[in-house]
Amino acid sequence: MEQYSIEVCYSPDLFPLYENKEAVVVVVDILRATSSICTAFENGAHAIIPVKTRREAMNAKENGSIVAAERNGLILDFADFGNSPSNFTKENVLGKEIVYSTTNGTKTVQMAEECKAVAIGSFCNFTVLLQWLIAQKSPITILCAGWKGKYNIEDSVFAGALTDALLTTQQYTTMCDSAIAAVDMWNTHKHNLRALINKCAQHERLRSNNLDDCIDYCLTFDTCSKVPVYVAGKIVPAKIN
């Protein structure tokens, strides 16, 4: 059986070193962008358009779009709503196209557009993502959004969980130290993930802004049944056979 490689990239700033045009890239920003994107599609969003800058998001708002936007955890003043999964309710998103801009996650999605495919990963869509990835029969790069280019724990431990599940199928192999370390972290903490997350910097940022009520949700497996993919500038649900 052919085996495909898995690599884990801990920072968007390192992505050029890991870029593999043949690979499917899974973008990860557990707290909170990719958890929110999965939630949006579960609640019937039509599409999400990631934009990099505050200015692009503001222009979209002025042109009548629905805009979700935050920086450093806080909603931008012109936006319709912020970056918590609880903002992406049926009421806010059903049948709608949403322009979305966040500190780390949304710009990371755009980085990988030249690769074979770009999918959105979170604990919320873990199992359906896993099944979709296996069906792609491709190498996989898990791209952690991190925090302003720095490594973060929550994205890395998700990368470990996903890598571990992929390796279990025997269809994959890895010689990537980031992947090996991430799997190790996952296996050390999988029975008490919340205790690990409580030690991480993003937990403290969210807590200090009273935004940490989303954390348990973001660490819960399989609340969503969609695999969002980035195609031609928009994130849409992948067609699943």
Next chain:
Amino acid sequence: MEQYSIEVCYSPDLFPLYENKEAVVVVVDILRATSSICTAFENGAHAIIPVKTRREAMNAKENGSIVAAERNGLILDFADFGNSPSNFTKENVLGKEIVYSTTNGTKTVQMAEECKAVAIGSFCNFTVLLQWLIAQKSPITILCAGWKGKYNIEDSVFAGALTDALLTTQQYTTMCDSAIAAVDMWNTHKHNLRALINKCAQHERLRSNNLDDCIDYCLTFDTCSKVPVYVAGKIVPAKIN
């Protein structure tokens, strides 16, 4: 008591994000450059001059310098010796100045020269380095040389060991996810470090070139009593009171 921050940078390519001019930077390339540098000073080397390029190393050789140089683990053909600690014997280094160029470690040393101080760290000089760092009364950035800009396990687990020992003094604090994850890795594997290292990519690279005989040495604490520091283009032993 004033507390100083610790940050761990997993890749030279991310160093601009972590650079803190007030910090003492500890450069780490466990397999093998920083282990070799410590060994060189233990065996009486006078100074080590890190150079980035193969061309600079070759020029130095043509001008009569003693040159240690490798790329991808293998000694360069013009060099006097390569990058294993076992090359830096008393016979090769006592009283001598050595020009040194490696794939990752030596160029990383030069990156940090604008910071308060640059020290060379390895398990070989762990305790003397720890004591020297505490005496500096400064923030600390542990800069992992990695592999061609990518994360590696052996440098990260050393960063965890050093961070853990520094935090134990109560003189330091950290809010850096890389540091927290590195400490976690150290505490998970400290009783069987060799098993962890056997899983890492650099172990496989060294093994495939029959260069893995240095690994147990590179994981042994306190075989060396010097703290090499980079000052004005040269690595020399720090004066220790």
